[in-house]
Amino acid sequence: MSDTATYWFSPAPSEVTSSRISLDFDLRAADLFFRELVVPELGRIWFARQLSWPLAALALHEELASHGSNAPKPTAICHGIEALGCKLEYLVDPQDPSPRILGRRAFGRDAKREVWSFHRLRQAANYVRNTHRQAATRAVRVDGGLGFARGSRFDLLELEPVGRALANAFLDQRVGKGGTSLRKWLLGWLEGDREISGWPKTLLQALSPEHATDEERALVRSRLLGTSTPASEKRQWLARAVGHAADMPEIEGAVVVRLREDGHRDQANQVIAARAFGAVLDRTRDAVASLTRAIEPGRGGVKLATLATDSGLKRSFKDLRSAAKSYLEKANTAKVSEPTSRAFADAVTAADDSEAIRLLVSRAGEVLGLADGSVVRGPLFRVVDAADGADDLEDGAASIEPDRTGRTFRIANLHSLLRDVDQRGAR
Numbered sequence: 001m002s003d004t005a006t007y008w009f010s011p012a013p014s015e016v017t018s019s020r021i022s023l024d025f026d027l028r029a030a031d032l033f034f035r036e037l038v039v040p041e042l043g044r045i046w047f048a049r050q051l052s053w054p055l056a057a058l059a060l061h062e063e064l065a066s067h068g069s070n071a072p073k074p075t076a077i078c079h080g081i082e083a084l085g086c087k088l089e090y091l092v093d094p095q096d097p098s099p100r101i102l103g104r105r106a107f108g109r110d111a112k113r114e115v116w117s118f119h120r121l122r123q124a125a126n127y128v129r130n131t132h133r134q135a136a137t138r139a140v141r142v143d144g145g146l147g148f149a150r151g152s153r154f155d156l157l158e159l160e161p162v163g164r165a166l167a168n169a170f171l172d173q174r175v176g177k178g179g180t181s182l183r184k185w186l187l188g189w190l191e192g193d194r195e196i197s198g199w200p201k202t203l204l205q206a207l208s209p210e211h212a213t214d215e216e217r218a219l220v221r222s223r224l225l226g227t228s229t230p231a232s233e234k235r236q237w238l239a240r241a242v243g244h245a246a247d248m249p250e251i252e253g254a255v256v257v258r259l260r261e262d263g264h265r266d267q268a269n270q271v272i273a274a275r276a277f278g279a280v281l282d283r284t285r286d287a288v289a290s291l292t293r294a295i296e297p298g299r300g301g302v303k304l305a306t307l308a309t310d311s312g313l314k315r316s317f318k319d320l321r322s323a324a325k326s327y328l329e330k331a332n333t334a335k336v337s338e339p340t341s342r343a344f345a346d347a348v349t350a351a352d353d354s355e356a357i358r359l360l361v362s363r364a365g366e367v368l369g370l371a372d373g374s375v376v377r378g379p380l381f382r383v384v385d386a387a388d389g390a391d392d393l394e395d396g397a398a399s400i401e402p403d404r405t406g407r408t409f410r411i412a413n414l415h416s417l418l419r420d421v422d423q424r425g426a427r
Contacts, residue, residue, distance in 0.1 A: 023384065025284050025363040030341035031406060034274040037336070038409040039238065040231035041146055043139035046401050046413040047100055047420045048212040048220045050136045052170040053082045055148055057133075058159055059167040060186060069191075072122070073155050075133065077190065080118045083127040084189075085207035087116075092204070099400055100209035103127040116196040118189050132209075135401070146223040162223060169215040175202040182206045212420065221421040237264045238414060244422050248415040251275060251408065269334035271409070276327040277341055278407040280348075282387035283323040287316040288364050289386045291357065291375065295368070296383050301376035308353040317356045324348040 024031065045051060057078035064071035072080075086101045091113075097104060106126050115126050133154070140148040140163065148163030159167065171183035185203075188194040196203070205211050212220075225236050241258035242249065249255055251271065259268035290313050295302045307313055324345035331342065351359055357375065361368045366380040387405075402412035 023285060023288065023365060023367070025281070025344070025360075027281065027340060027344060030277065030338050030344075031281070033338050033341075034277050035406070035409045037270055038274050039411060039414050040234055041139065041144060042224075042235070042410055042414060042417070043137075043145065044135035044401055044403075044410070044413065045139045045146075046403075046416040047209060048216050048417070049082075049085070049100075049170075049209045050132045051140060051146075051148065051220055052166055052212065052216050053085070054078045054133050054136050054140055054154070055159065055163050055167040056170045056186075057081060058149060058157055059164065059171060060183070060190065062159070063183075063187070064190070072118075072190065074157070075155055076122045078133040078154075079127060079131055080122040080190070081186065081207065082132050082209075083121040084116070084118075084203075085209060086127075087121070088204040089208045089210060098208075098210055102130075102132060102400065117192065119192065146220075147227070148223065162219065166216060166219045169213055169219060173206045173213065175206050217421040220417075224417065224421065234267060235414070237262065237267060238411070239418055242411060242415045242418065244419055246419075248402075248408075248412055251411060255411065266334070269330070270336060271411075273327070273330045273334040273336045274409045275407070276323070276330040277338075278409065279323045280320070280327050280341070280345060282407070283316070283320040284360065284363075285384065285387045287313070287320050287356070288360055288367070289384045290316045291360065291364075291368060292381070292383045295375050295377065299377070301371065301374035303374050304354055304357060304370075305373070307357055307375060313357070314353060317353050320356070321349050 054074070057074045060077055061071050061074040083103060086103050087107050090097050090101050090104060090107045092098075094104075094108065103126075106128065110126070115121060120126050137154045139145045141157065142148075142150045142160065143152075147160060148166060149157040149159050151157040171181065171186070173182045174180065175182050175185055185194060225232060225239055237259065238255070240262065241255045241264075252275065256268045256271055259265070259271070290310075291307070294307055294310055294313060328342065328345050328349070331337070347359055348356065358370065361370050361375055364378070366378040367382065367384060369376045369378045402408070402416045403410050
């Protein structure tokens with residue numbers, strides 16, 4: 001690339017990284033159940049190119065393998081393509097980059113703008129560990145996804161006709177003055193004989209997370225809303241309730257109301273039950289946050305009996321019991337019987353404060369522990385943020401998707417995808 005491009009110059013971002021303890025309280029299966037219940041088969045997709053990139057990688061691997069070459073695995077190809085697309089888009093405005101970009105820290109470290117080869121961009125050190133491809137794998141599959149490819153593992157997926165059509169819509173774009181296909185350009189890049197210099201404007205348009213073609217959008221929309229399956233019908237009804245406005249509507253105050261007005265009362269009740277379960281997770285995290293703050297000054301731990309009399313903890317447990325009771329009521333109304341969440345909610349509502357402390361400590365991973373009647377620091381102890389601060393994520397796909405904390409149960413992701421596949425919402 002030429003150094004004359006004005007958007008190249010920016011200070012490198014800080015190398016200080018954030019971390020987050022994963023606290024699922026042994027309720028991950030329930031969390032996934034409700035996300036799938038509310039927005040089936042979408043996975044963590046929220047813009048069209050998250051699907052185009054992996055499908056193109058599968059097609060390119062297939063072509064390279066057919067020529068007898070030692071083809072890189074589809075995973076490596078995909079990571080390279082999305083890293084290149086994200087880096088080109090990042091350089092448009094490093095001070096205000098697209099929210100769809102991953103790898104901003106790594107790109108900022110490349111002060112001399114030297115990392116452009118497939119061999120280097122495929123590496124996590126020059127991009128990210130948690131990629132868009134990982135977020136898309138389930139959604140591209142026939143089994144439990146939108147039906148673009150068939151198989152169990154990404155590197156073994158085989159393209160369905162609609163998946164090949166989406167891959168071709170992406171790969172058949174023309175780049176450069178000579179009108180070279182993106183497919184041909186990428187094949188050369190994968191084999192190490194393509195220079196980025198002189199190509200950035202056309203490659204940016206062709207590879208960017210922001211610029212899916214009309215054909216790509218139409219194909220994604222057809223699988224999202226146009227198939228005759230119960231899951232697609234459910235997405236259609238929810239899509240009508242969510243709409244295409246720039247701001248996502250309030251879930252209880254607008255989306256649920258519209259579902260009911262359109263005659264989809266059962267679906268509305270399921271959304272309410274999912275949100276009530278989300279409140280249980282949030283109040284559980286609040287209670288664990290209070291516990292970590294209470295024992296943080298006491299290096300040797302704090303007696304269980306002392307914690308049970310703490311006024312702040314009492315308020316946290318009261319709020320948690322209220323959320324658990326509300327969840328059970330709303331789950332009953334929605335006729336939702338997810339066993340792990342019900343068992344947890346039943347245990348919380350029946351427990352006194354001492355029993356509640358024991359229950360939460362047992363589910364707090366390695367953050368807390370119990371020894372000789374005291375709550376002690378676990379091997380991964382830290383003072384945990386309350387639920388409102390729970391989006392302290394690493395530089396990966398989950399850190400930038402609209403549903404950062406999971407409490408919209410992917411309705412926010414659906415809203416973003418609807419805007420991306422609809423011309424009125426495209427940037």
